Amino acid sequence: MIFRFRRFRTRILFLFLGLLSLVQAASFYAVETANLRNAHQQIGESLETGARVFVRLVETRTRHLAESVRLLSSDFAFKSIVSTSDRASILAALVSYRQRSRADVIMVVSMAGDLLADTLHPDETALSQEIAKLISAAEEDEHGEAASLAFMEQQAYQMVVVPLLAPDPMAWIITGFLIDDRLARDLKRLTLADVSLLVAPAEGSQPPFASTLPVELQQPLRDKLSGSGWQPDKSFSLKPGGDEEYVTLVTSLGKSGTPVLAVLQQPIEEKLRPFHRLNRILLALSLVGLLFSLAGGVWIAHTVTRPIATLAQGVNRIERGEYGHTFHLPYRDEIGELASAFNHMSQGLAEKDRVRDLLGKVVSPAIAHELLNKGISLGGEERDVTILFSDIRGFTTLSESLPPTALLDLLNVYLTEMSAIVEMRGGVVDKYVGDAVMALFGAPLSHLDDADRAILAALDMLQVLENLNRKFKQQGLPPLDIGIGINTGRVVAGNMGSQNRLNYTVIGDEVNLASRLESLTKEKMYATKIIISAATLQAACGVYQTRHLGEVIVKGKTRRTEIFALMGTPTPLPKI
Amino acid sequence: MHPLKFFNPAKLLPILLCLGLLSERVGAASLEGVVIDKAGKPVGDAIVYALPQKSVQSKSPPAATVDQIDKEFVNRVTPLQTGSAVNFPNLDDIRHHVYSFSPARTFELPLYTGSPAKPVIFDKAGEITLGCNIHDWMHGHIYVVDTPFFAKTGEDGKGKINLAPGEYEVYIWHPEMQGKPEENTQRVTVVDSGKVNFTIDRKRVWKIRRAPNPAEGGGYF
Numbered sequence: 001m002i003f004r005f006r007r008f009r010t011r012i013l014f015l016f017l018g019l020l021s022l023v024q025a026a027s028f029y030a031v032e033t034a035n036l037r038n039a040h041q042q043i044g045e046s047l048e049t050g051a052r053v054f055v056r057l058v059e060t061r062t063r064h065l066a067e068s069v070r071l072l073s074s075d076f077a078f079k080s081i082v083s084t085s086d087r088a089s090i091l092a093a094l095v096s097y098r099q100r101s102r103a104d105v106i107m108v109v110s111m112a113g114d115l116l117a118d119t120l121h122p123d124e125t126a127l128s129q130e131i132a133k134l135i136s137a138a139e140e141d142e143h144g145e146a147a148s149l150a151f152m153e154q155q156a157y158q159m160v161v162v163p164l165l166a167p168d169p170m171a172w173i174i175t176g177f178l179i180d181d182r183l184a185r186d187l188k189r190l191t192l193a194d195v196s197l198l199v200a201p202a203e204g205s206q207p208p209f210a211s212t213l214p215v216e217l218q219q220p221l222r223d224k225l226s227g228s229g230w231q232p233d234k235s236f237s238l239k240p241g242g243d244e245e246y247v248t249l250v251t252s253l254g255k256s257g258t259p260v261l262a263v264l265q266q267p268i269e270e271k272l273r274p275f276h277r278l279n280r281i282l283l284a285l286s287l288v289g290l291l292f293s294l295a296g297g298v299w300i301a302h303t304v305t306r307p308i309a310t311l312a313q314g315v316n317r318i319e320r321g322e323y324g325h326t327f328h329l330p331y332r333d334e335i336g337e338l339a340s341a342f343n344h345m346s347q348g349l350a351e352k353d354r355v356r357d358l359l360g361k362v363v364s365p366a367i368a369h370e371l372l373n374k375g376i377s378l379g380g381e382e383r384d385v386t387i388l389f390s391d392i393r394g395f396t397t398l399s400e401s402l403p404p405t406a407l408l409d410l411l412n413v414y415l416t417e418m419s420a421i422v423e424m425r426g427g428v429v430d431k432y433v434g435d436a437v438m439a440l441f442g443a444p445l446s447h448l449d450d451a452d453r454a455i456l457a458a459l460d461m462l463q464v465l466e467n468l469n470r471k472f473k474q475q476g477l478p479p480l481d482i483g484i485g486i487n488t489g490r491v492v493a494g495n496m497g498s499q500n501r502l503n504y505t506v507i508g509d510e511v512n513l514a515s516r517l518e519s520l521t522k523e524k525m526y527a528t529k530i531i532i533s534a535a536t537l538q539a540a541c542g543v544y545q546t547r548h549l550g551e552v553i554v555k556g557k558t559r560r561t562e563i564f565a566l567m568g569t570p571t572p573l574p575k576i
Numbered sequence: 577m578h579p580l581k582f583f584n585p586a587k588l589l590p591i592l593l594c595l596g597l598l599s600e601r602v603g604a605a606s607l608e609g610v611v612i613d614k615a616g617k618p619v620g621d622a623i624v625y626a627l628p629q630k631s632v633q634s635k636s637p638p639a640a641t642v643d644q645i646d647k648e649f650v651n652r653v654t655p656l657q658t659g660s661a662v663n664f665p666n667l668d669d670i671r672h673h674v675y676s677f678s679p680a681r682t683f684e685l686p687l688y689t690g691s692p693a694k695p696v697i698f699d700k701a702g703e704i705t706l707g708c709n710i711h712d713w714m715h716g717h718i719y720v721v722d723t724p725f726f727a728k729t730g731e732d733g734k735g736k737i738n739l740a741p742g743e744y745e746v747y748i749w750h751p752e753m754q755g756k757p758e759e760n761t762q763r764v765t766v767v768d769s770g771k772v773n774f775t776i777d778r779k780r781v782w783k784i785r786r787a788p789n790p791a792e793g794g795g796y797f
Contacts, residue, residue: 083677
């Protein structure tokens with residue numbers, strides 16, 4: 001069951017809380033079940049103890065009764081009375097002795113089985129079945145004694161029988177105490193459990209003959225016990241009536257005679273109260289723990305995801321090209337390290353960008369690109385390149401009439417425009433030599449129409465110069481006049497200089513010729529600002545208005561080359 | 577008529593001699609009683625007694641004694657002829673209270689030491705069970721029969737009765753015997769010596785603990 005959360009923060013939070021709640025729930029559940037089991041066990045144990053106490057109590061009372069009746073049986077006066085067989089006297093003696101022993105009943109039965117006297121039924125002469133059974137049990141005993149529960153007129157008595165030995169057995173003395181609610185209450189005080197005594201289900205289905213339960217629960221208890229589903233001497237759950245649950249223990253009393261069950265019960269709710277309280281505390285603690293976990297989770301998620309979000313923003317900026325942005329994240333941990341690394345990276349990128357930019361400014365962007373990509377190595381390659389030289393006429397004179405700073409500004413304005421044109425036409429500015437501009441068309445990158453580009457660039461320059469001069473005039477500055485020379489030919493293009501200080505440029509005779517052509521524009525006789533060589537004209541694809549100017553011999557060379565004045569294009573160029 | 581008128585001493589002597597001889601001739605035969613129980617074991621302390629068919633005049637029985645020694649009756653079983661006088665000397669240094677509720681002779685000798693002044697006369701046949709009121713375990717039996725011809729069996733279960741030859745109804749009695757003696761009689765004619773066998777059934781007897789009993793006491797289970 002993994003939910004996919006978009007936000008890392010929610011993911012972290014969910015995982016955190018999920019795990020914690022699982023642990024809390026598991027431990028709460030474990031403790032609760034352990035508690036409940038413990039409670040049941042404790043109640044069961046206390047009931048078992050109660051049952052043992054109960055059985056012992058009954059045994060003790062029986063023993064006391066047996067002892068008291070034994071004393072009676074060794075009373076000489078009593079023996080004398082019984083030997084007379086005078087019923088009235090015997091009964092009177094029993095009544096008197098009953099006071100002494102505080103028994104509920106005393107009887108005397110002859111060895112032949114005749115009821116001689118019975119304090120409970122003074123006029124009765126027939127021996128009841130129960131007593132007869134008791135006497136039979138005594139006859140089998142080695143001391144001639146027996147004890148058991150007997151029911152007489154729906155009342156339960158714990159009876160004890162001993163022989164009257166004088167010294168031969170003369171009669172049976174039977175005595176007993178009543179088992180009723182008084183005993184049950186006494187036992188309840190001792191065992192702290194509700195006590196019920198009832199005849200075993202096999203023998204009957206009357207309600208308990210002694211019980212501390214409220215009357216309305218007594219018959220339901222009997223009914224519930226009539227069914228199976230319980231084992232003697234093992235605690236189990238019972239709802240005698242209604243919803244109250246009792247932990248119940250059933251034990252049987254009396255080895256001989258009518259089987260009687262003693263039922264001890266304790267309501268479980270009462271006993272569970274402390275455990276419930278404990279559970280409630282536990283639950284409260286769990287919830288508080290969960291709340292704290294929530295807060296902690298939120299806080300941690302926040303402290304982790306916020307800096308990450310910030311850094312992500314920063315990365316986005318870099319992606320957009322905004323280098324150099326740094327963040328101040330004052331963490332000492334891994335996030336702090338990441339932020340610091342990011343800052344360094346950003347600054348590094350910014351610097352590299354500046355360098356690149358600068359390089360592009362120092363050399364043209366195309367050359368910068370060439371240098372960066374192809375590496376810096378001295379040496380060059382032969383290429384066909386069109387070289388354009390331009391120069392301001394009478395610059396020295398100009399420099400005398402302007403203050404140096406103004407001059408520089410003027411120059412910069414002019415050079416900016418000229419460079420822009422070169423760049424626009426796909427050429428590169430090789431270098432500035434004072435006020436002269438040397439531009440290359442065809443190196444480092446070449447096009448099919450490099451010559452045309454150069455020609456058009458020259459024409460653009462003149463046009464732009466006109467605009468500039470108008471502006472200068474408005475500013476009160478002197479107008480400028482330039483000359484341009486263009487040649488096309490095979491040159492060597494590459495890095496020239498030393499390893500640490502180099503310059504991408506072209507060298508060769510053709511370069512010199514271009515420069516020469518530019519200086520020829522000074523010649524009044526040519527009356528042109530732009531002179532191009534035949535090679536350039538041939539290399540160009542377009543049609544241009546030109547004027548043949550004749551031939552020149554390149555200085556120091558023997559070759560003659562034709563030159564032309566460039567006047568314009570058949571169709572006017574678009575205005576710049 | 578005054579008895580002395582009949583029996584003047586001169587005439588009396590030969591008669592007495594004859595009687596004496598007769599008496600000798602009275603104890604001339606013997607009858608042995610052998611008693612075993614249902615398990616075949618010999619029964620001691622059983623009284624075998626023979627009632628003659630022809631009534632015999634017997635002299636008064638001699639006095640008998642039942643001692644109390646070390647809180648027990650000695651002997652446990654004492655057969656007597658009716659009319660016997662019995663002494664109950666207390667040979668212990670503590671008092672005893674001897675009693676009996678038996679229908680044949682109900683009596684009591686309340687707390688005494690030494691010998692009671694007068695003996696107790698047992699003039700009815702039957703069994704008398706003796707007890708001591710203080711010491712519950714003290715048991716003794718006196719069995720009174722209407723004949724002088726009786727014997728008590730020893731541990732071997734045998735008892736010899738000296739009697740005159742003749743016909744007798746022989747009975748057996750034992751303190752723990754089931755049933756009445758009348759149910760188990762045997763008619764025997766004794767010439768010289770005779771033997772009579774009895775098998776008896778023991779009835780259940782309950783134990784009384786002899787004090788002091790160190791195992792008990794304290795009221796604990």
